[in-house]
Amino acid sequence: MKKIIDLCKEVPLLPLTILAAIPLALIPQWRPWGHIHPAFDPGVGEWIIILFVAWTIYTSIREMIESIRHGHVGVDLLAIVALISTVCVQQYWASWAVVLMVASGEAIESYAQNKARGNLTALIKAAPQQAHVVTLPGATDGGNTEMTEEGFRKVQQAVEQAQREGKPINMGNGHFDTVPVNDVKLGSVLIVLPGEIVPVDGQLLSGTASVDLSNINGEPVPRTLFAGAKVLSGSINGSTTMMLRTTSLAADSQYQQILKLVSSAEESRAAVVRTADMLAVPFTIISFAIAIVAWIVSGTGLRFAQVLVLATPCPLLIAAPVAYVAGTARLAKQKILIKSQDVLENLGRVTHVFFDKTGTLTVKQPQVVRVEKAKDMPANVSEDEILMLAGMVEGFSVHVLAKGIVAAGKEAMARLHRLPSSSGKTANDGNLNTGQRELPNPNEDYPVVGNVTETPGKGVTGMVDGHKVEVGRFAFVTEQSIASQEVHTAQEEARNEKAMEQADRDAAKLWPTKLEPDEMATYIAIDGKFAARIVLRDVPRYDAQQAIAELRELGVKEETMLTGDKKASAMIIANEVGITDVRYELLPQDKVNAVREAAAAEKTGRKSGWERFLAKLLGEPIHRDVTMMVGDGVNDSPVLAVADIGMAMTDGTSTAASESAEVVIMNDDIGAVPLGVKIARQTKQRMLQAVLIGIALAIVGMVCAAFNLIPVVVGAFLQEAIDVVSILWALTALFNRKQASHAGIRT
Numbered sequence: 001m002k003k004i005i006d007l008c009k010e011v012p013l014l015p016l017t018i019l020a021a022i023p024l025a026l027i028p029q030w031r032p033w034g035h036i037h038p039a040f041d042p043g044v045g046e047w048i049i050i051l052f053v054a055w056t057i058y059t060s061i062r063e064m065i066e067s068i069r070h071g072h073v074g075v076d077l078l079a080i081v082a083l084i085s086t087v088c089v090q091q092y093w094a095s096w097a098v099v100l101m102v103a104s105g106e107a108i109e110s111y112a113q114n115k116a117r118g119n120l121t122a123l124i125k126a127a128p129q130q131a132h133v134v135t136l137p138g139a140t141d142g143g144n145t146e147m148t149e150e151g152f153r154k155v156q157q158a159v160e161q162a163q164r165e166g167k168p169i170n171m172g173n174g175h176f177d178t179v180p181v182n183d184v185k186l187g188s189v190l191i192v193l194p195g196e197i198v199p200v201d202g203q204l205l206s207g208t209a210s211v212d213l214s215n216i217n218g219e220p221v222p223r224t225l226f227a228g229a230k231v232l233s234g235s236i237n238g239s240t241t242m243m244l245r246t247t248s249l250a251a252d253s254q255y256q257q258i259l260k261l262v263s264s265a266e267e268s269r270a271a272v273v274r275t276a277d278m279l280a281v282p283f284t285i286i287s288f289a290i291a292i293v294a295w296i297v298s299g300t301g302l303r304f305a306q307v308l309v310l311a312t313p314c315p316l317l318i319a320a321p322v323a324y325v326a327g328t329a330r331l332a333k334q335k336i337l338i339k340s341q342d343v344l345e346n347l348g349r350v351t352h353v354f355f356d357k358t359g360t361l362t363v364k365q366p367q368v369v370r371v372e373k374a375k376d377m378p379a380n381v382s383e384d385e386i387l388m389l390a391g392m393v394e395g396f397s398v399h400v401l402a403k404g405i406v407a408a409g410k411e412a413m414a415r416l417h418r419l420p421s422s423s424g425k426t427a428n429d430g431n432l433n434t435g436q437r438e439l440p441n442p443n444e445d446y447p448v449v450g451n452v453t454e455t456p457g458k459g460v461t462g463m464v465d466g467h468k469v470e471v472g473r474f475a476f477v478t479e480q481s482i483a484s485q486e487v488h489t490a491q492e493e494a495r496n497e498k499a500m501e502q503a504d505r506d507a508a509k510l511w512p513t514k515l516e517p518d519e520m521a522t523y524i525a526i527d528g529k530f531a532a533r534i535v536l537r538d539v540p541r542y543d544a545q546q547a548i549a550e551l552r553e554l555g556v557k558e559e560t561m562l563t564g565d566k567k568a569s570a571m572i573i574a575n576e577v578g579i580t581d582v583r584y585e586l587l588p589q590d591k592v593n594a595v596r597e598a599a600a601a602e603k604t605g606r607k608s609g610w611e612r613f614l615a616k617l618l619g620e621p622i623h624r625d626v627t628m629m630v631g632d633g634v635n636d637s638p639v640l641a642v643a644d645i646g647m648a649m650t651d652g653t654s655t656a657a658s659e660s661a662e663v664v665i666m667n668d669d670i671g672a673v674p675l676g677v678k679i680a681r682q683t684k685q686r687m688l689q690a691v692l693i694g695i696a697l698a699i700v701g702m703v704c705a706a707f708n709l710i711p712v713v714v715g716a717f718l719q720e721a722i723d724v725v726s727i728l729w730a731l732t733a734l735f736n737r738k739q740a741s742h743a744g745i746r747t
Contacts, residue, residue, distance in 0.1 A: 013056070013103040017096070020048050024096055046092045052099045053083045060102065078287055078311040085305035086712065097716030098309055104720060127255060128233060131199035132176040134189040134243070181250045192242040197234060201253040202244035204229045210238030283695055287311035287702060294706035303706065309716040310701040318723075319690035319730040326733035327683025335666040336676045343662040346645055348680035349626040352598055353556055353673070354591075354639070356631035357563035357570060360649055360670065361544050361577050364632075366401055366520060366536040368408035372511055373532045386532050387412035388447065389469045390524050393462035396452040397471075401522055402460075404536050405471070418446060458483055458500070459522075470525040471534075474507035475500050477525035507533070517568030538569070543671050544577040550674035554681070557625075560598070562591045562639070591639040599627045599644065630673055647673065679736075686733040694726030 023045035030044045042050060060080050079102055086095040176191050181199045184190070189205065192198055198211070209225050213235050225231060231244050234255025250256060291307035324341045331338060338344055355361050371383040391409010394402040413419045452462035459472015470476065476483040482499040507523065508515065511533065515521060519537040523530070541547075548559055560581040563570045570584040583594055629636070629643035632650065640646030640661045648661035651668040665672045701718055704710050710718065 011103060011107040013052075014100075014107050017052060017100050017103045020052055020099075021096060023048050024092060028092070040090075042090070042092070046090075049092045049096050049099070050087060053087055053095050056099050056102050057083055078284060078308060081288075082305065082308035082311065085301065085308055086716075089302045089305050089712075091302070091305060091712045094305065094309055094712040094716050097713060097720070101716060101720050101723070104723075128181050128197040128199035128250075130178050131181050131184045132178050132191040132193070133184060134176050134191055184246055184250060186246055186249060188246045190244055190246060192237045192244065194237055194239050194241060196237050198231055198237060198242075198244070199253075200233045200246050200250050201248040202231050202246045204231050205243040205245055206240075209240065209242040211242075212236040212238070279691065279695070283311075283698075286699065290699075290702045290706055297706075298708070302712065303708065306705040306708070306710065306712045306715055307702045309712055310698055310705050310710070310719050310722075319694060319726045320687050322727060323683055323687035323690055323730040323733045326686075326731055327679060330683070330734055331676060331679055334672060334675060334679070335669075336672050336679075337664045337666060339662045343645060344680050344683060346626050347628075347663065347676055348684050350556055350628045350645065350677055351625040352558045352560070352627045353551060354560045354562055354595055354598075354627065354629045354643065355579070356591075356629075356636050356639075357561055357565060357573055358538060359632040360630055361561065361573060361579075362538040362540050365403040365407075367404045367539040368534055369519070369537050369539070370535050371532050372513075372535065374510070374530050376529070377531050381526075381531070383532070384412035384415050386524060386526075387534070388416060388418065389464050389467065389526060390471045390522075390534060392447050392449050392464045393452055393460050393469050393471055395449075396462065397454050397460045399454075399460075401520070401536055405522070405534060408534075413447075455483075457497075468527050471522060473500055473504055474523045475503035477523045478503075478530055479525075479528070516572065517566060518572045538573060540573055540576045541670050543669075547670045547674050548578045550671075551677065554674060554677050556677070558598075560594070562586055562594060562629075588636075588638050591636075592642050595627055595629055595639055595643050599625075599642075630670075632668075647676070682736070683733045686730060690726045690730035693729055694722055697722045697725070 026045065028043050028045035031041070032044070035041050057080050064077065064080075079098065083095060083098050086092075086098060184200050190199065190202060204225050204227055207227050209231070211223055211225060211231065213223055213232070230247070231242070232255070233248075233250070233253035287308065291304045291311075294307050295301060295304040297303075324344060327344055328338060328341060331344070338347070358364075368387065371386055373381075373383065373386070387405075387408050389409075391406045391412065394405040394409070410419070447464050448466075450463045452460065454460040455472070455476065459470060459476035461468070461470045463469070470479075473483070480503060482496060482503065485496055487493040487496050504521075508521075515535065516537070519535050521533050521535050524532050524534060551559060558581060559579050560583065561570065561574050561577075561579045562583050563573075564586050565584055567582075567584045570582050574580070574582045583590075586594070626644045628645040628647055629639050630647045630649060631640055632648065636648070640648060645663060646661035647663040647665065649665045649668055649670065649672075651666075663676060665676075698719070701710060701715065701722065705712075705715050
């Protein structure tokens, strides 16, 4: 009921038109003023309808002029002429039905648009609106607070200054002010209460925090952050109060950037919708032609009105944009954001997809593939124990290989049953939402780590359970003098690096098998004794091969991999994912040139005269090859910008590549590439189907009316039914209907 009331408030003409049927039914011929003229003598109920007709004509003309001013071809002219003709032939119930059609058309459009953009509305409603700004002395004034010589903020001095000035200092529950999110300044300290949405991007000041990133990237499991980590707006705080310092204004924060993408897509007008506008011209001509011929042949103006009340413009005016808003919303639900609806149109036409290799076709960090123990390593020391020790010290490293070793170390710990577990005992949380939490088991055998130091470019050392563990380059873990040699000039550093590389090459001779071109190694020593070689490699994403196969099923003609890697390592990944066209050893500019050359070659294809004519008529080519580049890194930004479509794969926590892209995948899933193409194609199909079904039904109805098979009042209501069918069909773009030819494509 509330939705109906809201709809009536949004389109007040609809309830008023319905009420106008009462006097038309009860007092149509009542004339308290007497008779006016025999040829035109409406009663009170009929005059009310005439007033509604006049108002509808006025608003329709105003909207039609506004549409033409913005370059959109309108078909409101059909409704205007239909209204005038029904009044002229004094078919007031038909006039009322056409007015009802116009009003209900607006209501249906409003409902359909709201339904179609439901997922987008959910995103907007989740936007943070307010923030809790800490007002304690020493925490305000952004980053301008005076610092001590030791680098700490002068909090005590600020307290004493406030006391001297007689300002109140409240250290209790009133230590923050709640302000609109747009009023938050850079450097402010914010408090985020349990369960609240993080209002702006910031740096975590609390020791740890658990945040839910599902609003941003669909990640189902909360992520644990530690002091100094970046916290993104739109993420939801866990069960403890979080404190952070703002690093971005509200307008520049992550969630607001997502909303900008959504808003730009929602407000844009796709080329295919403009094509629907172009179809309005021939449809209007055909409608008038049928109506005029029917009038001439029958010799009565009533037949003219009978035809035009069935000339429904709604499939063109409403169904086309509704379908595209629905498609945009469906993409958003799958964490695929587009910057405009033109992108949605082109996405369905993609014929050539370029992929970056590292981080796009492969996982973002090299993964451990095996552990090769040294000959002198005791047999009772397992590979899992070696991985666990290496992972514990590498957890403190910033090296590019560290994350892969840490991940393998955690898996080894799980196999060794040394991951932390709970005791089953509980204690009150003591936070805002008091609950039960589990206490750690005091008897569990979790590794103890300490005294970790890292030598940049060489390795990391630490104590794990009383054992000295060294992980890094061969010379470092075997404690050769070159690993500890001090360098003072660039020449000395270059000589030292060459010696380190030679030591790594010599180490490779200790094993009978050579490393593959795409493999890399790090070494580990335990208690000063060389223990093993840990081999890592770029690993394809588990679903990369399936994604490539699905693109081919969708009719994408070519897939190309662009990489700066050597040929051997590039070909290994390409063969594993199923790509045959591989371009290797490329600089960023080389990637740009590769995409440009492909686009130029595809656009030089010959077109028939008929295709050129249709392209000119519709304002766009009916067949056009479209290139798309899929990447994830900062170095991908130039090539993302030159492709017809740039698609950035992110986990929702970075925007470097996404700023240059028209499509942004927020959940870092390569499976979203074929899914986005599929949704785009289905959206266009549903839109065209809705438009053509509506036009076809209208033309059939007009022909029947021309032969006097459909009375004018019945035709007006039949026209309303055609509108509903067309718009409901357009709304099916929100949903997936599995097609036999694409049954294997994920949804």
